[in-house]
Amino acid sequence: MKKERSFHVYAIITIICWSLAFVLSRLVMQELSSEALGFLRYLIASLVLICLIPLLKLRKVESKDLGLIVLTGATGFFLYMIAFNKGVKEVNAATSSVIVATVPMITALLSRFVYKEKITTKQWIATGVSFLGVMIITIVNKGFTISNGLNWLFLAAILLAAYNLLQKKLVQKYSAIQSTMMSIFAGTIMLAIFLPRTINEVQGISMQIIILVLIMGIFSSAIAYVSWTKAFEVAENVASVSNYMYVTPLLTTVLGLVIAKEFPEVSTIVGGIIILAGLILFNSDQLFSKKVRIKRIGNAELATAAQVIRESFATVANDFDLTLDNCPTNGAFTQAKHLKIDLDKGQQLFGVYLGKKMIGFFELVYHDGYQATLEKVAVVPSERGNQYGEFILDKARKIAAEDRIEQIDIGIIKENRRLKKWYQKNGYEIVCSKQFDHLPFEVLYLQLDLKDEVTNE
Structure with missing residues (x-):
């Protein structure tokens, strides 16, 4: 396989691992709290990544960058993991994946205000289309109220978008894989505040849950992030990799049906299609541009x-x-x-x-x-x-x-x-x-x- 084509394999591995996280999180939280799951997931991921350090050429971390590393760890892994787990616990996997799929759009919108990056008229229209899809998911069958789970997921999406913006500064000095690893380590240290609670909860949990947590820590976290970083490294075009994100809601829905027997509501299907249509319109210049x-x-x-x-x-x-x-x-x-x-x-x-x-x-x-x-x-x-x-x-x-x-x-x-x-x-x-x-x-x-x-x- 040619090196420049291998990004497909890395991207597919990542999307499968991330889609699994939406489904498995709901199963695991039948026995563990969202906080305990977050800590265990990234404790395992950190241990796996530590094993990879001898294989990587890492740059010495400068003390002046520690504050930025802490911020990326807080937004992308500590606070995000809490919000994500609390949201997924109350909302089915399909709906959760659709809401989180808006992260690239939210990132671009935040960049407009933080870095003064240009947003075209077409992208503003696309934002409105996706917002309509969100409204359909939140209002149909629920009235004019937004469930607590959706609130948590919206917060998770905003936190992950903020993490993306902060990472832009970090990767200017460190490699993408080192930046991600440092952020994960920082986030894991913060999640350690839930260690006492986790120790109490893990006593007596089933072997099935232990296996699922290991899968999430190893595959949905460590391997997924390394694979995603590798995909961007070998691909000639950034859009070629990021386009795989649009597969996540569909794959999550299928995995939810197969693994957890979750059937998405009609509002999720209709709203999800509209949201994805808005996302595709938002990124159409990249999606359909020449290579x-x-x-x-x-x-x-x-x-x-x-x-x-x-x-x-x-x-x-x-x-x-x-x-x-x-x-x-x-x-x-x-x-x-x-x-x-x-x-x-x-x-x-x-x-x-x-x-x-x-x-x-x-x-x-x-x-x-x-x-x-x-x-x-x-x-x-x-x-x-x-x-x-x-x-x-x-x-x-x-x-x-x-x-x-x-x-x-x-x-x-x-x-x-x-x-x-x-x-x-x-x-x-x-x-x-x-x-x-x-x-x-x-x-x-x-x-x-x-x-x-x-x-x-």
């Missing part, structure tokens, strides 16, 4: 690549009054012959393709030792705002790490504050600035440390 891929280019693509670079850098040239006379080396004036020289030197040139069209470019220049320079990072203006720039930085990081490069450097115009903040947001740190006689601006150098990502051969 983005990166490939190393050769002589045949140099002319196209030069055009992409010129289009991308033209905006910077205009903003800072750069011309062919005062800054001939700027990307706005790149020609195929310039790229040909780089190619003949053995430098790595990469094209970013949307379908068959090249919409971006970057170049990796390896130096003596374990250092590389990232050059000519470009995305055509018409495709900006779609996170292709982040896609480029992530791919460049992975390529460099695989080649045992320990740091990536990049130089930008010091006065370009927006670009500086963007690189910092993606893990780069300022090193120094320098003025060159042949350039009409001061160069700011930033660096990305990859030492902790480089694995031993």
Whole structure:
């Protein structure tokens, strides 16, 4: 199996494990409280993850990040687990999975207010559609009241969305798997406040419940999160993995019927379909967009690549009054012959393709030792705002790490504050600035440390 296709297996494993959690939680809580289940589930998960530590290359945790780690542990595992279990205990598995499926949408909405990320008109309409589905589930057969279980599930969804936002900051410095592990460990420590209660409750529980708790701790928690992280790591497109989330409500409903003999109410089926329709509409640009891929280019693509670079850098040239006379080396004036020289030197040139069209470019220049320079990072203006720039930085990081490069450097115009903040947001740190006689601006150098990502051969 090709590596880039293996994400399907990882994603499917994760979705099965998570769908099981909705069903098994209701069965386990016939003998255990929601608090005891939460603690046992993540105690087991933590023990499994601890066993994996020798197999991973982890970065030393900085003391200044402990507060953020505690927050992710609290929102994503401590408070979330309590709210999730209390909600699932009172609401059938199918309904629970539909409510939790709104997390990606809630995350995007929160990002609008926290990170000022853009929400399109279509996405606002999609939000209204999903809200209609929620209203159908909560009102039909219940009147104009929301059950206590649904309240807990809505809270769980909001907490998980908050966790997603906090994790965005954490993964800028640590790998996705390390960030998740640290959050789980922090959450487990907090859940330990229920240890005395758990000790009392586990006395005399049936062997069946013990087995189910082990399954949830090992598979629905530890393996699920590792597998999900691995899926994103090997996939070329984030949407290819996240789209599997839409399978969760359907799979949970089937597992609920088979394992727990739970039949969803008509309101759950109708409301669930409407909610999922809203979610699909909300993410339709990603769901139905052409596949983005990166490939190393050769002589045949140099002319196209030069055009992409010129289009991308033209905006910077205009903003800072750069011309062919005062800054001939700027990307706005790149020609195929310039790229040909780089190619003949053995430098790595990469094209970013949307379908068959090249919409971006970057170049990796390896130096003596374990250092590389990232050059000519470009995305055509018409495709900006779609996170292709982040896609480029992530791919460049992975390529460099695989080649045992320990740091990536990049130089930008010091006065370009927006670009500086963007690189910092993606893990780069300022090193120094320098003025060159042949350039009409001061160069700011930033660096990305990859030492902790480089694995031993």
